[in-house]
Amino acid sequence: MIPVRRAFLFLALCASAALPAPLWAQGTTPPVLPEQSVPKAVTVPYDEKLSRLAEVLGSVHYLRTLCKAENSSEWRGRMQQLLDSEAKDEPQRKEQLTAAFNRGYRAFASVYTDCTQAAIVAEERYRAEGATLATEITSRFGN
Secondary structure, X not given: OHHHXXXXXXXXXXXXXXXXXXXXXXXXXXXXXXXXXXXXXOOOOOHHHHHHHHHHHHHHHHHHHHOOOOOOOHHHHHHHHHHHHHOOOOHHHHHHHHHHHHHHHHHHHOOOOOOOHHHHHHHHHHHHHHHHHHHHHHHHHOO
């Protein structure tokens, strides 16, 4: 067994001797690669409320479309306006707001398949919540 260990040790020593000297050095720093242009996530103090507003818009859009209300596509348009004004050049924020809108839409799509009185009441309450959120955001953070 000992000759096999010696042979292995000898091969390992020869292989390490063949390595260039900079790889032996302690504390060498790896070469600096050019930094990729990944946009940093921008957070604003009202992002949570804005995300909730997007979720409410998705819910109202689904419920109004389900109940065949006038201007049911208006809510999707308002969401697009929100995206254009708040996250135009910020893809991560745009993704977050879009996900919130879709979450609100799907939440009611999984519950209501027909326009019922409960769906109408839910739509009215969500519109009221959306109006409250919009007022709070603009009064506290708006120009």
